[in-house]
Amino acid sequence: MTGNGDTEFHSRESIAYIRQMLGEMRLVAEREGAQMLCYLIEMAYEEAGDLQRRIKPHRAGAGGKRSL
Template identity: 45%
Template structure:
């Protein structure tokens, strides 16, 4: 995967995380508790992936600078 591909993936996942947060709020406002819960789980998963991608990217950059 190229650096551009990783950047696009990260941007897409970050956008999805944001949109899922908004969808969760909408579901809560309509008292759709199960739907809000499932959306929250998806939001947390997207956030976890984003954090993992960012930490892998930072670790790779540190290794590159060290060599």
């Protein structure tokens, strides 16, 4: 029985994982002096953060109202 809440949970988990990996990749790129890669990875890292903020956790008993 997979519902919308399960999909949102998996989406949040996936984006969190991607963001974590990007953070690690950024450190490697910094150590290598790859400035353009650092910039591009940072942009992807920030986008992942934006996605995390947009995917709101479903809260039981919230009165049925969801913020956009």
